[in-house]
Amino acid sequence: MKTLNELLTLCRKGYTDKIQQILNSHNIESSHYSLLLDEAVLGGQLDVVQLLAHSKELRKHADIHANKDICLVHACRTNRLDIVHYLLTSPELHS
Numbered sequence: 001m002k003t004l005n006e007l008l009t010l011c012r013k014g015y016t017d018k019i020q021q022i023l024n025s026h027n028i029e030s031s032h033y034s035l036l037l038d039e040a041v042l043g044g045q046l047d048v049v050q051l052l053a054h055s056k057e058l059r060k061h062a063d064i065h066a067n068k069d070i071c072l073v074h075a076c077r078t079n080r081l082d083i084v085h086y087l088l089t090s091p092e093l094h095s
Contacts (some may be wrong), residue, residue: 004032004047011036012043015050025053034067046083053092064093 040048075083
């Protein structure tokens with residue numbers, strides 16, 4: 001799926017405006033949320049992690065514990081303590 005691949009790249013690179021446009025104009029499968037979140041974490045893009053966590057369409061599917069906590073693992077391995085803190089304390093990700 002071209003849109004998913006494009007979104008994954010945008011999440012890793014931090015293009016929040018373009019991500020928001022795609023989220024607004026396409027139906028993104030809820031099962032892809034963890035992939036998008038993981039790419040944002042791998043790219044060190046806290047702003048994208050926050051955007052995804054606040055996205056109405058995806059918020060109900062937010063699961064930082066998907067795939068054996070891989071988002072947390074990646075944030076720790078890349079020394080992104082700001083992202084670790086956000087993932088662990090954000091009410092949007094723990095509702």
